[in-house]
Amino acid sequence: MIGLTLRTGAGFWNPVILSFSLIVVICLVYFVRSFGEKKYKKGTEQTDPFFSGAPAPQKVGGGNIYGIFFTYMDEYYVLLKRMHTGVINDYVYWFVLTLTIVLVVLALGGLP
Amino acid sequence: MISIQFLAAIILISLGLSVAVFKKNLIKIVMAVHVIGSGVNLFLVSLGYRAGGIAPIFTDASKLQMVLPTTQALTLTSIVIDFAVVALMLSFVISIYGHYGTLDTQKRRLKE
Amino acid sequence: MIFLAEHAPAFAIAVPLLAAFVTPVLGRISEKIRNIWVIFSLLFTEFLVFILGCKVLDEGVYTYALGAVTPSLTSPVGFPVRIILETDAMNALISFMVLSIAIITVVYSWKFIEKYEAQDRFYSLLLLLTAGMMGMSFTGDFFTMFVFLEVVSVSSAALVAFFKKAESFEAAFKYLAISSIGSFFMLFGIGLLYGHYGLLNMAVIAKEIILHYSFLDVVALSLLGTALLLKLGSVPIHMWKVDSLQEAPAPVSVVCIATSLVGLYLLFRIGFSVFGLVINSILGWILVFFGILSIFIGVAMALLQNNLKRLLGYSAVAEVGYILLGAGVGLSAMPEVNGFAFEALSGGIFHIVNDVLDISLLFLIAGSIYYITKKRNIDELGGLAHDFPSLSVLFIIGMLAISGIPPFNGFASKLMIYESVFYFNPLLVILGVLGSILMLAVFVKVFACIFLGAPYEGEVEEVPGSMMFTMWVLAFFILFLGLFPQVAIDIFIAPAAEALVHPEVYIGGVL
Known part of the structure; x- marks a missing residue:
């Protein structure tokens, strides 16, 4: 199995063994699951999603997901939105700024 | 002592860059790109100048x-x-003017 | 066969270039003949690059001279007039990857652009773009690099505007404006190098630079480096890339990803081979800085998007950050790269291959979703897994691979980068892993919005077989590289990294 093991410098990684053990674990889980009670009936209200007793929404839009994350990261995202204006003048501005940064850093630290 | 042609090339390039950053008209940005290109071309061609040199078409x-x-x-x-x-x-x-009805760079639809 | 192998670098540029101009003529006769011609010329080029790659892996650097065959054959003033095409394991790998992506793109485009006019021009621009990328990767000459860079810029800007909508013209204009400004600054840097050394050949400049390294070279390096950072779309000059990836047709977005791959190669070539022996660790730190910035801002902006292709564009920006991180750590250890720095560099190069496979698969899936529903916003989609189970399986493969979940290929290369960068600076690894987790969050959101939920109620078309076939081919390679990463490392990644860290071999190939 030497040829199948990835040597990463600090350790190793063998995906074949991992996938094999993953398959074994899945089989085991499936086996244990088959002992469960067979109360599940298709087409009854058992299969409806539960949404705290209220009628569940049929569709959750992309904007609704991670809403709380955006609320708490608001300041960061205000900065990012100010950066991504989409105006071509600002693209050139960022290019000139990057060029200046690279030039200054290299001139300070890149000379022999 | 810096030669006048190199100074002219630098002036052309910085002129083009400042127009590309500060002017909000698409045609002016095209002109800025052309001016930057001309400045670089002037720089390149003046690198090959040798005082008293002869063009290589006179092979004798x-x-x-x-x-x-x-x-x-x-x-x-x-x-x-x-x-x-x-x-x-x-x-x-031309196509952007046909679709958007303006040449202003601020009137853009792709942002963030 | 030996003749082909000998002239492969020149043919690899010439065949797509000539085929590009024959394509519109054949398109007048019959669409079928044109399609066969395009795919055949690309397959022939890939075959050439393949035998060239085998030759290079066996025998080392291969130098092909256009013009004076030996340096002693000179012009009247004692200067050899010649253009060098120099091939080593690194650019053989890059050009092979680029051609494979081009072939997959062409097969995908057969059905994808079937209903649009101007197909002849689409295919000939695609071939022109391929020729430009071949030229960029094979050239050993700074000015030829600039010429092919502009060929790539012009033809890909024209391809971005293929749909002829308002937004696509806007994206194409922005792309062309900013990338030509970048190219002219690169030409300025090339002019500085020419003024200093009177030469344009990369290898010879690399040799001269050891003796005459000065402030002028630093200015030239920063001009070239920033222009290439612009071309490969690193934060903070990535906005044009996201715009053009969003508005281009899906196959063109995939080829645009391949162009940023070639930009990365050129950055490595200039950083390692030309300036590697003189510059100290500061250049590596600059790459690491922009890499971390790309990972963070790319992922954070991707989380915000609702347009599927714009979201994928931002995650492509973030993935480039990992490559810059790995390669920057390798570069900061120049000129003696061994141990962890070498592992980091090979992880970076391996991640180039993995990144282009994963992102291409996701873009092609996005294109198929647009093809079947004509919608691009993920809020308007939902429940596609009921009707298209195979598409959702492909999407799961792509999303797990790109966010670095074992046992897919993204994990193998990211593990190499993390474990070796840890010995360089543990903080960078923490930032990298955090970016990777956020990437998974991005794609979980996309998967939930597009594939899960009540069945989709709009009108849908079937996904054509040829499009499904290309996506399964990409998925197969993703699985293969994920399960057997060491095979890839041994065969082509380690030689490529070796080629980069030994600039003296590259210099010796020309002299």
Whole structure:
């Protein structure tokens, strides 16, 4: 199995063994699951999603997901939105700024 | 002492950059790109200048007097590329004007 | 066969270039003949690059001279007039990857652009773009690099505007404006190098630079480096890339990803081979800085998007950050790269291959979703897994691979980068892993919005077989590289990294 093991410098990684053990674990889980009670009936209200007793929404839009994350990261995202204006003048501005940064850093630290 | 042609090239390039950053008209941005290209071409062609040199078309001149024609070839190629880029950009500007009805860079739909 | 192998670098540029101009003529006769011609010329080029790659892996650097065959054949002033095409394991790998992506793109485009006019021009621009990328990867000459860079810029800007909508013209204009400004600054840097050394050949400049390293070279390096950072779309000059990836047709977005791959190669070539022996660790730190910035801002902006292709564009920006991180750590250890720095560099190069496979698969899936529903916003989609189970399986493969979940290929290369960068600076690894987790969050959101939920109620078309076939081919390679990463490392990644960290071999190939 030497040829199948990835040597990463600090350790190793063998995906074949991992996938094999993953398959074994899945089989085991499936086996244990088959002992469960067979109360599940298709087409009854058992299969409806539960949404705290209220009628569940049929569709959750992309904007609704991670809403709380955006609320708490608001300041960061205000900065990012100010950066991504989409105006071509600002693209050139960022290019000139990057060029200046690279030039200054290299001139300070890149000379022999 | 800095030669006047290099100074002119630097002035052209910085002029083009400042127009590209500060002017909000698409045609002016195309002009800025062309001016930057011309500045770089002026810089390239003045690199090949040798005082008292002879153009390499007169093959009976002595070898050391002849000018190496590399920069002239480079500048010619670069002018052609500049022309192609500007032509394509102007055709994009025509289509943008047809769809948006304005040449203002601030009126953009792709942002964030 | 030996003749082909000998002239392969020149043919690899010439065949797509000539085929590009024949394509519109054949398109007048019959669409079928044109399609066969395009795919055949690309397959022939890939075959050439393959035999060239085998030759290079066997025998080392291969130098092909256009013009004076030996340096002693000179012009009247004692200067050899020649253009060098120099091939080593690194650019053989890059050009092979680029051609494979081009072939997959062409097969995908057969059905994808069937209903649009101007197909002849689409295919000939695609071939022109391929020729430009081949030229960029094979050239050993700074000015030829600039010329092919502009060929790539012009033809891909024209391809971005293929749909002829308002937004696509806007994206194409922005792309062309900013990338030509970048190219002219690169030409300025090349002019500085020419003024200093009177030469344009990369290898010879690399040799001269050891003796005459000065402030002028630093200015030239920063001009070239920033222009290439612009071309490969690193934060903070990535906005044009996201715009054009969003508005281009899906196959063109995939080829645009391949162009940023070639930009990365050129950055490595200039950083390692030309300036590697003189510059100290500061250049590596600059790459690491922009890499971390790309990972963070790319992922954070991707989380915000609702347009599927714009979201994928931002995650492509973030993935480039990992490559810059790995390669920057390798570069900061120049000129003696061994141990962890070498592992980091090979992880970076391996991640180039993995990144282009994963992102291409996701873009092609996005294109198929647009093809079947004509919608691009993920809020308007939902429940596609009921009707298209195979598409959702492909999407799961792509999303797990790109966010670095074992046992897919993204994990193998990210593990190499993390474990070796840890010995360089543990903080960078923490930032990298955090970016990777956020990437998974991005794609979980996309998967939930597009594939899960009540069955989709709009009108849908079937996904054509040829499009499904290309996506399964990409998925197969993703699985293969994920399960057997060491095979890839041994065969082509380690030689490529070796080629980069030994600039003296590259210099010796020309002299």
